[in-house]
Amino acid sequence: MTFKYDNVYINDTSTVVGPYEANGPLSKYFDKKYKDFYFGEKTWEQAETRAIQDSTLILLKKLGKKSTDINVHIGSDLLNQIVATSYASAKMKIPYIGIYSACSSSCLGLLLASNMINANQIKNALVTSSCHNNGAEKQFRNPVEYGGPKKCYTTFTTTGCASCYLSNEKSNIKVESATLGTVCDMGIKDVNNMGAVMAPAAAQVILQHLKDTKRTVDYYDLILTGDLGIVGKNILKDYMKDAYKINLTNYDDSACMIFDINKQPVYTGGSGIACLPLVTYSYILNKMKNKELNKVLLVATGALMNTTMCNQHLTIPSIAHAISLEVVK
Amino acid sequence: MEKAAYNKIVKKNTPSENILKNAIIAFVIGGIMGVIGNALVQFYSYVFDLSSKDASVFMIITLVFLGCFLTGLGFFDKWVNFARCGLIVPITGFAHAMMSAALEYRKEGLVTGIGMNMFKLAGSVIIFGVVSAYIFGILRIIIMGG
Numbered sequence: 001m002t003f004k005y006d007n008v009y010i011n012d013t014s015t016v017v018g019p020y021e022a023n024g025p026l027s028k029y030f031d032k033k034y035k036d037f038y039f040g041e042k043t044w045e046q047a048e049t050r051a052i053q054d055s056t057l058i059l060l061k062k063l064g065k066k067s068t069d070i071n072v073h074i075g076s077d078l079l080n081q082i083v084a085t086s087y088a089s090a091k092m093k094i095p096y097i098g099i100y101s102a103c104s105s106s107c108l109g110l111l112l113a114s115n116m117i118n119a120n121q122i123k124n125a126l127v128t129s130s131c132h133n134n135g136a137e138k139q140f141r142n143p144v145e146y147g148g149p150k151k152c153y154t155t156f157t158t159t160g161c162a163s164c165y166l167s168n169e170k171s172n173i174k175v176e177s178a179t180l181g182t183v184c185d186m187g188i189k190d191v192n193n194m195g196a197v198m199a200p201a202a203a204q205v206i207l208q209h210l211k212d213t214k215r216t217v218d219y220y221d222l223i224l225t226g227d228l229g230i231v232g233k234n235i236l237k238d239y240m241k242d243a244y245k246i247n248l249t250n251y252d253d254s255a256c257m258i259f260d261i262n263k264q265p266v267y268t269g270g271s272g273i274a275c276l277p278l279v280t281y282s283y284i285l286n287k288m289k290n291k292e293l294n295k296v297l298l299v300a301t302g303a304l305m306n307t308t309m310c311n312q313h314l315t316i317p318s319i320a321h322a323i324s325l326e327v328v329k
Numbered sequence: 330m331e332k333a334a335y336n337k338i339v340k341k342n343t344p345s346e347n348i349l350k351n352a353i354i355a356f357v358i359g360g361i362m363g364v365i366g367n368a369l370v371q372f373y374s375y376v377f378d379l380s381s382k383d384a385s386v387f388m389i390i391t392l393v394f395l396g397c398f399l400t401g402l403g404f405f406d407k408w409v410n411f412a413r414c415g416l417i418v419p420i421t422g423f424a425h426a427m428m429s430a431a432l433e434y435r436k437e438g439l440v441t442g443i444g445m446n447m448f449k450l451a452g453s454v455i456i457f458g459v460v461s462a463y464i465f466g467i468l469r470i471i472i473m474g475g
Binding site: 042043138142143144145146147148149151152153186187188193196200231234235238239242243 | 330332334335336338339341342343344346347351400403405406407408409410413417425426428429430432433434436449450
């Protein structure tokens with residue numbers, strides 16, 4: 001399902017990151033960087049809430065608006081019951097929709113906000129996407145201090161929050177269209193190999209988007225997937241070539257951009273809801289503003305699992321949503 | 330595309346663990362742990378004039394303390410990440426597993442946090458330790474007569 005938009009624009013964005021991202025190659029593009037995982041709070045969960053609040057406040061300050069000026073807040077995070085965002089929203093007093101679609105939530109949030117703005121139901125929306133490395137480790141894996149050995153092809157959850165303000169007021173970056181993905185399951189059970197789990201979902205949504213819009217991959221200056229990591233990135237390239245005869249050349253993965261994989265201890269790259277929006281709202285939008293990139297297709301990928309289902313040895317389903325951004329001429 | 334064909338692409342692109350390297354590291358570190366343990370037994374039996382059985386209890390207490398202490402200081406996880414089974418299999422691994430879980434959940438209260446989660450990792454070690462001790466105990470009676 002692809003939606004076309006006429007009057008949805010990204011007006012401004014903000015990014016707050018943790019220590020690993022701050023030491024990464026995109027450091028200079030982020031608005032606020034924390035030196036440790038606690039962000040001045042007592043726990044990692046509260047730190048994530050802090051990141052969402054910080055990011056929202058920075059964004060409101062940039063826009064010169066008050067929280068009461070915002071029509072809708074759509075937020076997502078990885079903690080159970082999306083608590084980090086809900087607790088942050090409790091202080092913001094903006095009508096709130098909490099969404100969960102694992103790491104594809106960032107694009108789903110943009111899609112929902114764009115749909116409402118395009119239908120003139122609302123004038124503007126705030127979309128936040130956040131995750132916290134230690135919070136996610138605690139929930140999905142072993143205690144952090146255990147430091148148990150991991151597979152060399154696993155990924156490293158990013159820490160931070162990326163916020164985006166969308167509205168019907170014209171700016172130089174337009175949300176052109178969006179494709180809603182379908183859940184797919186290619187029979188992968190390995191919870192460490194998220195790239196392999198999510199690559200088919202990315203392929204499916206890219207294909208659907210190209211079909212619905214009658215475009216080819218060359219139409220885009222860059223196709224950017226969410227958090228596949230090096231392994232998933234190569235799998236997606238091979239899969240697109242073998243199954244659909246499509247050569248992904250103008251393609252990159254945000255998981256491979258946010259960290260310096262050769263120098264930082266992040267295995268095969270980043271992951272988490274915030275991975276794609278942190279890269280997009282800082283580095284990619286900057287390039288679009290400088291007209292180095294004109295048409296970008298964002299494809300956020302998510303693995304729809306939890307520890308219970310994985311312990312029951314079920315295969316892991318995945319989903320991806322795509323958003324097309326264009327520079328307004 | 331069939332799942333089997335997709336699996337081939339996944340296999341082709343997924344790097345495999347360097348088992349030999351991991352085994353050598355675990356062997357060397359595990360060996361060093363054994364030497365330290367034995368040195369402690371010698372030390373306690375010499376200094377406190379204990380039997381080697383009593384001295385090995387002291388040795389275990391010392392290693393458990395060190396495992397917990399270094400976990401609390403915050404860098405034992407990095408050692409475990411490097412040495413893998415070299416530090417997980419010895420008694421230090423057990424202490425570290427309990428301590429790391431306790432640290433993780435300490436903000437959620439004494440009972441609901443530390444109490445309920447401290448054995449999150451170590452619990453299965455105890456369960457299967459007891460079960461296997463039981464089975465081997467019976468086998469010992471049957472085969473060796475007690």
